[in-house]
Amino acid sequence: MSEATRRWRRGTLVRDRALSASARSVTFAVPDWPGAAAGQHVDVRLTAPDGYQAVRSYSLARAGTDREIELAVERLPDGEVSPFLVDELEPGDEVELRGPLGGWFVWRPGEQRPVQLIAGGSGIVPLVAIARAHAAADSTAPMRLLASVRTPESALYRDELEQLRATAPTRWHYTRVAPPGWTGPVGRLSPRDLEREVIAGSQHPLVYVCGPTGFVEAVARTLIDLGQTADSIRTERFGGT
Amino acid sequence: MMRPLDGNVLAGPVSGLFAFDATSTRAQCDGCGDVAMIAQAMVYGEPMGYVVRCRLCDSVLLVVVERARHRLLSMPGVRWLRVDTQDDGPAGP
Ligand SMILES: Cc1cc2nc3c(=O)[nH]c(=O)nc-3n(C[C@H](O)[C@H](O)[C@H](O)COP(=O)(O)OP(=O)(O)OC[C@H]3O[C@@H](n4cnc5c(N)ncnc54)[C@H](O)[C@@H]3O)c2cc1C
Ligand SMILES: [Zn+2]
Numbered sequence: 454m455s456e457a458t459r460r461w462r463r464g465t466l467v468r469d470r471a472l473s474a475s476a477r478s479v480t481f482a483v484p485d486w487p488g489a490a491a492g493q494h495v496d497v498r499l500t501a502p503d504g505y506q507a508v509r510s511y512s513l514a515r516a517g518t519d520r521e522i523e524l525a526v527e528r529l530p531d532g533e534v535s536p537f538l539v540d541e542l543e544p545g546d547e548v549e550l551r552g553p554l555g556g557w558f559v560w561r562p563g564e565q566r567p568v569q570l571i572a573g574g575s576g577i578v579p580l581v582a583i584a585r586a587h588a589a590a591d592s593t594a595p596m597r598l599l600a601s602v603r604t605p606e607s608a609l610y611r612d613e614l615e616q617l618r619a620t621a622p623t624r625w626h627y628t629r630v631a632p633p634g635w636t637g638p639v640g641r642l643s644p645r646d647l648e649r650e651v652i653a654g655s656q657h658p659l660v661y662v663c664g665p666t667g668f669v670e671a672v673a674r675t676l677i678d679l680g681q682t683a684d685s686i687r688t689e690r691f692g693g694t
Numbered sequence: 695m696m697r698p699l700d701g702n703v704l705a706g707p708v709s710g711l712f713a714f715d716a717t718s719t720r721a722q723c724d725g726c727g728d729v730a731m732i733a734q735a736m737v738y739g740e741p742m743g744y745v746v747r748c749r750l751c752d753s754v755l756l757v758v759v760e761r762a763r764h765r766l767l768s769m770p771g772v773r774w775l776r777v778d779t780q781d782d783g784p785a786g787p
Contacts, residue, residue, distance in 0.1 A: 459709040495706075554702075689700055690697070
């Protein structure tokens with residue numbers, strides 16, 4: 454990795470937008486930002502007045518070479534960093550950023566294989582970047598997104614994904630509460646749900662699974678049981694129990 | 695108990711230690727012989743540093759510690775690392 458990636462840069466919050474009651478999109482202007490591939494993340498470092506530092510990773514919601522980077526952060530009520538990023542940070546405030554990072558949980562426009570994206574909660578963020586990059590590149594590789602959320606209100610980027618429906622259609626799955634009139638199953642993604650919604654292993658898809666650790670592990674295990682090969686599944690565990 | 699992360703999260707802490715993205719490098723586990731990307735390993739995080747374990751046999755592949763003035767990288771369970779010099783992206787394993 455180059456000097457450019459290793460360096461901590463200052464990012465200034467230039468725009469923010471509520472994505473749900475507990476999540477916010479935050480866009481930082483970063484001078485000399487080298488651009489990123491879809492699926493990459495940054496490390497964000499905060500320093501308290503007493504010198505104490507905390508570093509957390511956040512996925513980029515958009516690939517490309519803009520000098521602005523968009524992150525989307527879900528607040529964990531007992532968290533150290535996420536409540537600050539969601540509730541406290543104001544336009545003009547600065548954080549330190551390192552990146553773009555990662556070369557494995559990445560989708561590149563030259564990739565021809567069909568792509569199945571599977572998100573749990575805020576795990577949708579890097580998958581939004583991938584769906585956006587796929588549309589921007591006019592890729593002809595089939596792409597689908599399966600997004601598991603607790604409730605209709607907790608879905609992030611619903612409008613943006615609706616606009617990408619022609620190139621990367623999204624299927625929403627609800628684990629607690631479904632919208633009125635919903636006839637599908639409600640509850641954790643079951644093996645039957647995954648069998649029905651996910652591109653079959655016989656088509657050799659690349660599968661990207663992202664979200665809380667427990668979600669990613671359960672989905673990846675089930676996919677292997679359903680006949681997907683372990684090395685065609687790329688995972689990004691966000692942490693938690 | 696904190697559940698693991700994927701090797702992806704190491705991209706920042708090891709950046710600058712190698713001339714390439716170490717997370718999309720293949721490594722062989724000395725314990726069981728499995729070959730996988732570092733990104734596919736399981737990572738147990740902080741506060742002391744990152745302990746990186748084999749996805750199959752749980753052997754400790756790497757330990758990564760990042761401090762304000764130094765980084766420490768130990769590779770107790772890695773037999774080899776293979777760097778693909780042909781392309782700059784991850785090929786399928
Ligand atoms: C590569 C990568 C990319 C990530 N991208 C994003 C992103 O785009 N958006 C985003 O909101 N988060 C993302 N995360 C998670 C993020 O890095 C932090 O872990 C998260 O914001 C919690 O930090 P915190 O300081 O608020 O909580 P902490 O103080 O670290 O933890 C508070 C409590 O929450 C639990 N916890 C930690 N993480 C999670 C979790 N993900 N789900 C449930 N419980 C958890 C902990 O076990 C602890 O009990 C990503 C993580 C990784 C590794
Ligand atoms: Zn092993």
